[in-house]
Amino acid sequence: MASRLLVKNVVRAWAMQPNLNWPFAQVDGLAGLLPRLRSSAVIEPVRLENCRAEWVRAPGTSPTRAILYMHGGAFLTCGINTHRALACRLSRAADAGVLIVGYRKLPSHQIIDAIDDGVSGLNWILQRGYDDDQIVVAGDSAGGYLAFMTTLAAIGAQVASPAGIATISPFTDADPSRKLKHRNASRCSMFTAAALSIFSRFLDEVKLPANRGHDVSPVDAELSSLPPVMIHASSDELLRPDAELMAERLAASGVRCDLHLWDGQIHDFPIAADILPEGRRAIRYIGDFVREVTAEVDASAVRTPA
Template identity: 75%
Template sequence: MAMRPNRYHILPSQAMTRRVHHRHSPQSFAVSLASRLLVKNVVRAWAIQPNLHWPFQYVDGLAGLMPHFPHSAQIEPIRLENCAAEWVRAPGVSAKRAILYLHGGAFLTCGLNTHRSLVTRLSKAADAGVLTVGYRKLPTHQIADAIEDGMNGLRWLAERGYGGGQIVVAGDSAGGYLAFMIALAAVRTRVVRPAGIATISPFTDADPARKLRHRNARRCSMFTRAALSMFARYLGEVRLPHDGGTAARVESPVDADLSSLPPVTIHASSDELLLPDAELMAERLQFSGVRCDLHLWDRQIHDFPIAADILPEGRQAIRYIGDFIKEVTAAADGLPGGRRHWVGRQQADFAAAAG
């Protein structure tokens, strides 16, 4: 997909807004330290020996066995054409809006269990049902299969009576990549035009060069430069036995024609390795005349809302995302002044934080 040239007139409603959240909790220090000691060392080992039989496929199953914070939600198992999914509804949420959610995990790991707490919190914050998709993963499937699974999720929502103005596509990390690619595919094929896109620490650029040059290549508490280089090589080389030895090309959302996309919100850490992806995507959206609200959170780990049970910053980010979702679906919900209410809520939160 060719990138459109940067010659757009940016209307005020389409301009990029950039908000930096400077305050950080004691919990964020502990989570960052744990990430450096545990996750980063596993990632470092994977970069050295990526061809070992790493048990990534078991992570989600193990997560389902772990103790978890209690959340009351109605969870309905769903079977899409090629994968499992869950329809998650916090108590009392509206039936007038829905979220299609794609989990993170580097296209290799995680799933419905690892992200159930985040999705439940998002359902409550957005006053919406959430269809979370356990899409097919590498290396036994291609990324195109995961996109197809997300498209099937959109069709499932449409069959339940949800129109495009009632649906927001969301995801974190690799799921952020899928959220953009699924939204682009849905608009292109006229399956549905979502009301918005909400992402957390999205992977948007398959080319690692920009990230490797960034200061966060050494500061990130989760990923290493070697791991990023190896991951980029892995994406370029992964192939299936029935492919005839041909690797599928990994397209980058930042290189697509973004002009048809709905409003977007992006939340990322100012210290993570994927910060350049978040910033570049926000810039490309702005150049394409698409409104983008970019939130940067100081001293947080990559994909920090996944730890919202522990991190107050994660809970706050989910609340902001929920407000965004309610705002962009307000017209379909028959509620006037959604943007005004959302901005007023954020201004009040910023004033409280500064006070």
Template identity: 65%
Template sequence: MITRGLRRRVHRRRSAQSVAVSLTSRFFVKNLVRAWAVRPDLAWPFASVDRFAALVPYDGTVEVRRIRLGRCVAERIQTTGASTQRAILYLHGGAFFTCGLNTHRSLAARLSREANACVLNIDYRMLPSHRMSDAIDDALSGFRWLLRRGYEPEQIVVAGDSAGGYLAFMTVLAAQHSEKVRPAGIAVISPFTDANPATKLCHRNASRCAMFPGGALSVFTRYLLRARAASPVDADLSSLPPVTIHVSSDELLLPDAEIMAQRLDAAGVRCDLHLWDGQIHDFPLAADVLPEGRRAIRYIGEFVKEVTEDLSGPDLTAA
């Protein structure tokens, strides 16, 4: 039985690996983001991030099949023996500017294994070349693809990290409006949910986040204003399915996760909020080296299995 309300859990144990990753992020990634905030007009090689990630090999027990979805491409990722009775529609993070299928393939494969599910990883169109609505349309295309393959809405969980967490909420809201369907759940990691930077800039994590300097947030907000990004926290959330949120208690986007959890609770929607002490933003993306990342993905897998009904699923081997 799926209960309603807010369930909050704090994970305090911190590994030596997480300390090393946090220090590396603080001295490398944070300074790189700081440099971008000073000169955002430069031709930053955002696309190179995903191209570089393509050089990293992935587990041979994972089946990866590229699929064309209207205006974008996607990858169907399934570990050997994974069930065809449930699916995850996955939307990668990257501040709406960067990352893609290559950067998130390992995470998607881990999700497939832990959730015993097929994962459809969407290479949605990104800013600044495209509109925010284009990314949501691409995610909806992925949702429709799963429905055409025989999945029922209650067999599908929409998931994402960081900017992909934003898109996960917006995609489900859009699907309920345009498709008149509701997936089984929403699973997000370090989600961006509030386009208004005020609460984040006043939070203690504006100075302590190991990845993002508070000053970069104001520059990022200008891009969001141009993109006319709506805030999921301001939407009518009452019809949303169960949600799980994993976030670092030390990151810049902690307020976004907490506010969303509070508003989901007020709307009568079940929300499992997991707070991870001492981790970097989007830490499950580094699950290959972070035991906390692997634990978080296991929790997400358990959530996916809990909220999806055990129905007879389609055979995607011929899809």
């Protein structure tokens, strides 16, 4: 109800007047002014080549696994402050350090810049001594798009081949037609069909990264090189078709994908894990996935062929 009354009405207003000077860039700064919930996590500011980042570690975190996290926010808003609490929970659930990347955003920068910032974050983790198979790339909403595209870019450039990808309510298809035809176009508690149409036209104007060897959308990419994937989404949200189509395309490419659809939840519900038990449970599932795909092979259990 809160999402319908507050967030959805803001989105509806933006769709009616998208050219106004909306203060999206200030949202993360305002979130940084709010009192923080008590956390025992160790937080280290990081400076990447072109943006800020933050290295988050729960107490006693294993030094053998790490997560690169790309936050959501429609490529326009949110950042390290809005997603710090989620990173702290994820670090504890996965027993891993989490690097949140405060990537460059629209409209001042291009989406390819955000992907480059994600690759820069991967390089930073590698320089800390982590191996490819100890790293998982994760993200929510637009950050889910960036998680897939960053991994594809890193593999293509032979920077790294991460052990897994974990996403929440990922935006994976820039073409709005499939979403607009879905029954959730009128049921989503956060986004309107009109806002999706406006956003799609906006993405056309800013030019998605098709001109540097990247496909416009993760669902249209060559996916066979990707590691195992986990996707969580609400069964009632507007981006459910994106989650389902991505799972279908991954399966067709021979890539394992664990798709979890949650009834009665809003878009990106784990971001509200402080008040949603389902959000906390989803984060635990992601933590289990990270532990699984980064698990070290027990050499003693491997038999030498006779």
